[in-house]
Amino acid sequence: MRKPGPKPVDMRLLDLWDCEFHKAFRSLRDGIGTKPLPPSGFAKQELRSFIAQLKRMTPEHYWLTSRHLSAEMGNAVNLARPPLEVDRWWAEQERDNEIRCLERESHPPETKAQVSRRKVWDDLIKADTYAALRRVCGRWAQLPDVWRRGMTAFPDHVVQNAAQFLSMKRNKRFPRSTYSDDARIDYLARGMAGVLVGKSPLTGIERLRNMKHAPRGPLWVRRQGDYGLPESEQHCGCWRCTAKNWNNVTQVSQTGYEAGLRCFIELAAKAKVPKQWNGTRKRI
Numbered sequence: 686m687r688k689p690g691p692k693p694v695d696m697r698l699l700d701l702w703d704c705e706f707h708k709a710f711r712s713l714r715d716g717i718g719t720k721p722l723p724p725s726g727f728a729k730q731e732l733r734s735f736i737a738q739l740k741r742m743t744p745e746h747y748w749l750t751s752r753h754l755s756a757e758m759g760n761a762v763n764l765a766r767p768p769l770e771v772d773r774w775w776a777e778q779e780r781d782n783e784i785r786c787l788e789r790e791s792h793p794p795e796t797k798a799q800v801s802r803r804k805v806w807d808d809l810i811k812a813d814t815y816a817a818l819r820r821v822c823g824r825w826a827q828l829p830d831v832w833r834r835g836m837t838a839f840p841d842h843v844v845q846n847a848a849q850f851l852s853m854k855r856n857k858r859f860p861r862s863t864y865s866d867d868a869r870i871d872y873l874a875r876g877m878a879g880v881l882v883g884k885s886p887l888t889g890i891e892r893l894r895n896m897k898h899a900p901r902g903p904l905w906v907r908r909q910g911d912y913g914l915p916e917s918e919q920h921c922g923c924w925r926c927t928a929k930n931w932n933n934v935t936q937v938s939q940t941g942y943e944a945g946l947r948c949f950i951e952l953a954a955k956a957k958v959p960k961q962w963n964g965t966r967k968r969i
């Protein structure tokens with residue numbers, strides 16, 4: 686009988702942990718899980734009204750509205766296609782992120798609080814002993830937004846896997862330049878994802894860095910349940926591609942965020958979510 690080989694890496698799970706750690710590290714450093722949106726310049730009252738409207742939107746509604754926005758911008762979009770799980774999940778993340786960005790604009794955080802969380806991140810990067818790592822993770826877990834949002838699991842994971850975390854920082858591939866802070870987030874998130882799926886940090890880093898984002902890639906989406914996607918709608922379902930596609934649709938990061946959000950809120954009133962899209966929600 687052939688000996689069973691090493692268990693293959695579950696790429697979906699690896700990608701999911703990569704995304705979660707990426708957000709956790711970014712939140713630690715910047716106080717927000719994704720790239721901050723440019724300041725909008727909305728009046729306070731307008732900001733409050735947009736925040737309230739976004740908070741009322743279900744992920745399905747948010748997703749459908751972004752599809753309407755894409756159609757308005759001249760893209761060929763099938764508005765009848767139900768959202769994939771990853772679409773719902775991403776819509777939820779985007780909606781919450783947008784709400785947090787607008788809330789920060791309406792109540793900017795104290796500079797002091799911002800400086801002290803930045804110090805926790807810097808100390809996490811510097812920590813080179815178990816004791817130092819445990820101390821800094823303790824400070825991370827005590828940041829008010831971290832425990833309020835139930836994100837203390839992330840510093841816990843780092844402490845529980847301290848040896849692997851420290852070894853990955855000692856590795857020669859660890860980005861050390863002052864300017865590679867974003868690369869450090871990528872490296873550490875991928876490495877921790879490797880650990881959390883039961884592999885080594887370097888396996889996580891390598892597999893995610895070399896993953897194919899094309900039709901033969903491990904996360905290529907051809908169908909959802911019985912619904913076969915037309916070729917033009919097939920896509921890589923990894924979180925990074927999903928994020929990129931989303932940005933292409935809403936264009937919020939580059940130009941006209943203000944006009945974009947106004948238009949988005951107007952379209953939200955028109956976008957009616959079919960009943961059958963609700964009630965089938967499950968977490969991926």
Ligand SMILES: [Zn+2]
Binds near residue numbers: 898923
């Ligand atoms: Zn991808």
